[in-house]
Amino acid sequence: MSLASARAVPPYHGFARIYDAVTGDAMLPAIWRAFRRACRHYRIRFSNAADLGCGTGAFLACLARADRRLYGVDRSPAMLALARQRLAGLGVTLLHQDLADLRLPEPVTLITCNGATLNYASSLAGLGRIFRRVHQNTAFGGWLIFDMILGNGRPARNGHRVQRISLPGTSARWSIRIDPSGRGSVVDMTTAGLRADGSWDVVRETHRQRWFLGDEIAGLLRKQRWTVLGTSKLDGGVRSQGSGGWQQFVAKRD
Numbered sequence: 513m514s515l516a517s518a519r520a521v522p523p524y525h526g527f528a529r530i531y532d533a534v535t536g537d538a539m540l541p542a543i544w545r546a547f548r549r550a551c552r553h554y555r556i557r558f559s560n561a562a563d564l565g566c567g568t569g570a571f572l573a574c575l576a577r578a579d580r581r582l583y584g585v586d587r588s589p590a591m592l593a594l595a596r597q598r599l600a601g602l603g604v605t606l607l608h609q610d611l612a613d614l615r616l617p618e619p620v621t622l623i624t625c626n627g628a629t630l631n632y633a634s635s636l637a638g639l640g641r642i643f644r645r646v647h648q649n650t651a652f653g654g655w656l657i658f659d660m661i662l663g664n665g666r667p668a669r670n671g672h673r674v675q676r677i678s679l680p681g682t683s684a685r686w687s688i689r690i691d692p693s694g695r696g697s698v699v700d701m702t703t704a705g706l707r708a709d710g711s712w713d714v715v716r717e718t719h720r721q722r723w724f725l726g727d728e729i730a731g732l733l734r735k736q737r738w739t740v741l742g743t744s745k746l747d748g749g750v751r752s753q754g755s756g757g758w759q760q761f762v763a764k765r766d
């Protein structure tokens with residue numbers, strides 16, 4: 513099997529099959545702990561909620577209860593397919609949308625966005641647009657809880673490393689670089705997955721993440737009529753060379 517013959521696919525198309533094993537399962541405990549802490553601290557109660565960039569649906573599975581209407585939004589069909597399997601019978605509505613054009617079936621009391629999903633916004637303007645759409649889809653007085661990897665104010669030096677991953681039925685090679693601006697990462701992933709007929713499906717996808725400063729994010733939130741109530745460091749799971757750490761934000765809709 514040659515990784516050189518890989519066909520280009522959108523982000524998460526190939527990664528989806530190993531996402532939980534490689535990343536998702538490691539991040540979830542820290543995300544869930546921080547979420548529960550925020551709910552206790554700010555006395556957050558909700559009967560409807562949306563999880564943006566829901567991925568394989570693990571966080572929604574934790575939220576699911578018979579008396580809640582829940583929505584999961586993601587732009588990756590491969591991730592949504594896994595979420596659909598995991599959430600079958602739990603009454604969660606999954607929506608294939610880009611966050612820049614978010615349109616929920618109803619305004620919700622709580623919006624979450626976990627696992628550094630918003631680091632995929634490529635510019636401050638793009639991130640601002642998402643905050644605006646989130647505001648438009650949240651009920652008055654509603655809550656926004658999300659986490660991001662922050663920049664530390666200094667451009668990171670241009671390093672390069674390669675990571676190889678080998679799991680039953682899948683092997684992957686990640687080429688990880690700092691982006692030329694020094695304020696984000698670029699990961700080229702080549703994933704080989706074993707098909708049912710014994711042949712290999714080899715795909716290549718690029719993940720670009722941008723690290724914004726905490727003050728830039730707070731400024732954008734205020735501009736889009738969110739009051740930032742608090743931020744706190746998340747621990748474990750996410751490590752990114754040259755970034756300023758992994759942070760949770762809790763905001764309330766004006």
Ligand SMILES: C[S@@+](CC[C@H](N)C(=O)[O-])C[C@H]1O[C@@H](n2cnc3c(N)ncnc32)[C@H](O)[C@@H]1O
Pocket residue numbers: 523524536539543564565566567568571585586587588591609610611612625626627628629632
């Ligand atoms: C790092 S994963 C996080 C998944 C999940 N929230 C978790 O914590 O494990 C990022 C997810 O966000 C989705 N995503 C990234 N940018 C998006 C966008 N602009 N619109 C919709 N989904 C997006 C990706 O497809 C992927 O499923």
